[in-house]
Amino acid sequence: MTEPLDRRLHAFRPDLADERLSGRVEALRFVSGEPATIAVSVADLRPAPDLARGIDTQLLFGEAVRVFERRDGWAWVQAEQDGYVGYLPESALQGPVTPTHWISAPRTFVYPEAELRKVPLMALSMGSRVTVTGEAETRGTRYFTLVSGGAVIAAHCLPVETVVAEDYTRIAARFLETPYLWGGRSGFGIDCSGLVQLALMMAGHAAPRDSDMLAAFGAPLLPEEARHGDLVFWKGHVGILEDDGMLLHANGHSMTVAREPLTDAIARIGWLYGQPTGFRRPV
Template identity: 50%
Template sequence: MQNPTKTDPAPRDARLTPGRPDLADSALAGAVAAERYVAPEPARLVAPAAPLRREPREGAAIDTEAVMGDAVRVYEVRDGFAYVQLVHDGYVGYLPEASLGPADPAPTHRVRALRTFLYPAPDLKRPPLGHLGLGAALPALDQEGDYLRLPGDRFVFAPHCEASDWRAPDYAGTAERLVGTPYLWGGRTSLGLDCSGLVQLALDLAGIPCPRDADQQERALGTALPLETEALRRGDLVFWRGHVGLMLDHERLIHANGHHMAVAVEPLRVAAARIRETSYGAVTSLRRLDAAQDLGPSGRIS
C-alpha cells in the first residue's frame, strides 16, 4: 500500500536534463535511469551561432541556439552531432560537431554592436566569414590595428566590442535596440529572435541570469505583481501561456512575436486584446525585477 504521506519528486524538466535511455550525465546516476553514465567534456562554441536541435539530424526541430563563446558540456559525439548541455541556461540537445572547439581560451570580449563581421584578415575589404551578433563572446589573442585576432586567424573590428565584463544595465533599452529584428523560433541572436530569446539576451547583457523559455522565466524571474496593477513600469515582464514581453513604460510593450514576425513595440492593451483570442489566451502574470526603473506614470491592462 502506498504511503499516503510520501510525495513523489517533481518530474525533471527534459529540456534541462542531460539524460537519454542509453546515456546520462554521471552526476545523475541513481536519479535518472540510463544504460551508461558519462562525465561531460568541456567545450565552447566557435561558430558564430549554431542551432540546438532535439534530434541529431538536419531538419530536426530547433529549440534554441548556441552563440559564439557559449560554454558547452559534451556527452557524446557521433555522426556529425554532439549531444550537449549549454552551461549558461542548462538547455540540452544536439549541436553540429563542427561548431564546437576547445573550452580554452576563455572569452575576453563581447560584441556590443547589433551585428558585426568575422573576417579572415584585419582588412575590411576581405570577404567576411560570417556574422556575429550582439552579445557574442570572443577570445581575443591580441589586437592588430583596429581588429581583434581570434583563434584560427579570424578577426573582428575592435570598436564593435567591449571587455567581457561589459554590461548594459537598461535591459529594456537593449530590447529597443533590437526593434525590427525578424522573428525566429528558437532564435537568440540579433539576426533572429523569439519572444523569450529577446528577454534572455537583454537580461544577459545586463548581468541578470535568465532561463531560456517563457514558462521557465515566469517561474524564475522577479516578483509577481497584481494583474490589475496600476504601477506597471519600464522593465516589467508580461507573461502569457508560452509568450513573454517587456514593458518600455506604463503603456508600451516590446516583444518578438509571430503577428508582426519581428521585434515590435505596441500598446499593451492592443497586444493583450489580440493575443487573448489566440491559443496563448489572457495574460497569466506580471513580474518585476529588482533592477526595474520606476518611471512614475501608471497603467492598467484590464
C-alpha cells in the same frame, strides 16, 4: 513525490546520462562530459539528432558547452550558460577556449584581417564570445585580432561579462525589427523569450531560456504594479513592458521584434491566447 526532471535542462536517456544525475535517473552509463566551445556563428540546438526537427534554442560563437556524446556527426551537449540540453552538429564544436571579450553590437563581422573592405569570414551576434590576441588600426578604425583568426571592430566588443547597459530594456530595444525566429537567440533571428534572455544576459543577469521558465523567474506582480522593465506573460509568450505602457516583444504577428501599446497587444492576442497570465519583475 519527486518532480520529474525537465529534459530541456537535464541530460538523461535510458542509455546515457550526466553523472550529476546519478541516483536521480536510471541509465546504462553515466558520464561527466567534456568541455567544448561553439565554433560557428550560431548553432541550432535540437531535441533530437535530426535536421528535420525544430530548433529548441541557439548557442552563440564562443559559448561553452559540456559534451556527453559524439556519434554519427552529432553531439549531445548541455549549454553552460543556461543549462539547456540538446543536439547539434559535431562540426559546430571546437575545443575549450577562454574568451576575453564578447560582442556588444547586435551584429558584427569578422574580417580576414584589419580591413573592412575584405570579404568577411563570418558574422557574429551580440553575446558571442571571442578571444583577443592583439590590436590593429586601418584608416582610423580600430580592430581586435582574434585567436580564432581574423579581426573584429573593436568598438563592437566589451571585456567579457561587462554589461552593455544597466537597463536591459535598452538592450532589447536595440533588436527592433530583427526577424522573428522560433527558437532564435541571436541578432539574426530571435523569439520572445530569446530576446528577454539575451538582453538580460548582456545586462549582467542570468535568466532561463523558455517563456514557461521565465514565468517562474523573478518576483510576481499585480497588473497595476507593473512598470518599465517588467515582464508580461501570455500562454507561450512573453514581452517587456516599457515606459508609457508600450510592449517590446519578438512576435509572430509582425514577425519582428516590435513595440506596440500593451492595451493593443492584449486585445490582439486575446482572441487566440486569452488574457495575460501574469506579470513579473525579473531584476
